[in-house]
Amino acid sequence: MVISTGYFILLGACCNGKPPEPYKPEPYKIKIPFGFPTRLNIPGDNPMTVEGVRLGRYLFYDERLSGRTNPDSMMSCATCHVQKNSFEAGIDNPRFPGGFVHGIRGKQTHHVMLPMINLVWNFEGYGWNGYLYPDNPDPLKRNLEDMVREAVLSPVEIAGDTNQIKELFQNIKGYPRLFAEAFGSNKITFKNIERAIAQFIRTLISANSKFDKYMRGEVQLSQSELNGYVLFTTEEGADCFHCHGGFGNPLFTTNLFYNHGMDSVFNDPQDRFAVTGDPMDHGAYKAPTLRNIELTGPYMHDGRYNTLEQVVDFYSHGLIKTKYTDPLMHHINTNGVQLTPQEKTDLINFIKTLRDDDFLTNPEFSKPDKFPDDF
C-alpha cells in the first residue's frame, strides 16, 4: 500500500496528475508509384512515422537550424533546396547567382547541387561520387541522416554547432513536444534532428510528370516528344536510357557512376575514384535523375552548363575520349551521338515531359504556414 501510494505520488509529481501519454507514433507508409521500385532505403533505426515526417518538415524549413537567430546567420535546408526548383537552388536564384550555392560563410560548395527527389530509392550512394552509402565502413557516412548532419555542420553549408542547435530548439515552445511525439523523448538530440529531416526528405517523391501519365495511359505525348522518346531509348539515337532510365526504370537514373567523356584531365579530389580507388573511376560521377531537370541547372558536377541545349550539344558533339571513358559511351569516337538540330529539339521536348508540377507545388512539401513557436 505504501509502495503503490508512493508510485502514484511519483507519477503525479512528474506528470501533473495525468498519466503520461504512451509513445505511439503512427507509421508513415510510402505509396509506391506505378513502375517504381518496391525496395526502399529506410534504415532500421529510423522507421518513417507521421510524427517524424511532420517534425522533419518544420526543421527542413526552420532557419534556426543554423543554431543562430541573427537574420544574417540563419539558414536551413530550404535556403538552398527550393521546392519550385525540384529542391535545388535553381539557376535564377537571387541569393545564389547561376545556381552556385555557398554556405553561411560565403564559401561555395565543392560541387553543385544534386536533385533532392526520389532519394528513398537510392542504394548506390548519395553525392556526386556516392561517398554516403549503406556499406560504408565509416558508420557516419551511410545514409541521408549522415548527409543532414554533414550539411548542418559543414563550413561551406550551414556551419552549425550541434550543442548550440540543440539548446536553441529545446527552448522553442512546441518543439520538445514534437520531438517527444516523433521519438519518445522531449529531450532534443542532434541524432533525432538528423532522423526527422531524413524522414521528411524520403517523402519527396516525384512521380506524376506528363511522362508518368503517358506511362499510365492517361495522356498522349506530342509527335516531337514521342520522337524524342525514341531518340532517348535507342542506341542509334541519343542512347540516354542505359544511364538515365526510361519506361522500365522510371527513376530516370541508375544512381550509378560513369565517366561520360567530359574531361581529359582528372584532378578532382572528390570524383568516384576518391571513394572506390578503382582506376577506372577517374572522372566518374553520378548520373542524376532527369526528372524535373529543366529546373535544376546548372548541370554536371561542376555546373559548367546552364541550359539543357548545352548539355545536349555536349552529348551530341562534345565528348572527350580517354582510357577511362565508360564503354556505354559508344559514340565516343565521333565525339558524340551527332544529333541533327531537329533531333536535339525533339529530345529536349521529351526530357521536358519529366517535369512534375504536382510535386513542385505540393503543399505537403512546402514551407509550413507557421512554426511550432505558435503551438
Place this chain on the structure above:
Amino acid sequence: MKLIQNKSHFNYLTPVWALLVFLIATSSSCNKTKAPETGGKMIIIFQHSVGDQELETDTMKYVNAAGNPYLVSEIQYFISDVCLHTSGGDSILLTKWEDIHYVDTDIPETLQYNLADSIPEGDYSYISFTFGINEEKNKSLMFVNPPESYMFWPEYLGGGYHYMKLNGKWKDNNGVITPFNFHLGIGQTYDSAGNITGFIQNYFRVVLPQSSFSIKNGQVVEVILNMDVNQWFEDPEIFDFNVWGGDIMQKQEAMHIGCMNGHNVFSISELSILLLE
C-alpha cells in the same frame, strides 16, 4: 533517326546448322512437371573466362577469333528455366521463385544461384536452361527493383529485358580503341524507311555438355558453370566488331550471330555432390 543498314554478309542458316538448332531446341524442351518438396537441391556458381584464362576486367589482353583485341568491363545477364533431363526423355523444370536469375560480374552475390526447388532422387543425363527470358515471362516492369530493373529493354525495341549486356572496348583495324556494348535481347525487323515492322525473340536454350549427375535426398549438386567470353564471337560464326560495330541492339543479324554462338559459351568446370546441411 538514322536508318539501320541491312547487312547480309552471312548465310548463317546452312542446312547442317539448321538441323543442329532444331535438334537442340526439341531435345532440350522442358515439360511442366514440377519438382517435389523432398529430395536434393542444386546450386549453380557462375564463373567467367576468356579461353582458359579467368576473366580479368578492364585489361586489353584478349583477342577474339576475328582478330579483334578487346577488353571486358562488365557482364550482366539472365538465365532462366533451369531444366533437368533424364535418359528416358523426362524432364523437370525448376520453377520455384526465383526461376529467373540475374548474374552481374560487379555484384558477387549474384554469382551463386541457389535453386529453390527440390530435386527428386535419381539419375539425370543433362541440364539445360534458357539464356535470357522466354517471351511468356519477358514482360516490361516484371522487375521494378535494381539491379534487374536496369536491364530493361526499351518498349520501342520490343520491351521486356536485356538478356545480356557484355560491355567492353576493342581495338579496330586502325588501332583506335572503341567501346562495345554487346547487348542481346528482343530483335526488330525494319522496312527500307527504318520503321520497325516486327519483333524477334532471340532467347535460346543452352544444353550443358557433360552435365549428368545422380542425386539422393539430402544431397546438393553444385554446378560450377563457366562462360567463355571468346565463344560469343566465335562458334559457329565469327563475330567481327569491325563489321558490326560496337552497338547491336538494333541489328538483328548481329544479335542472331551472338545467339547462335551463345549455345557454345557455357560449360561445366566442376560438378560436385555435397551433403545438405
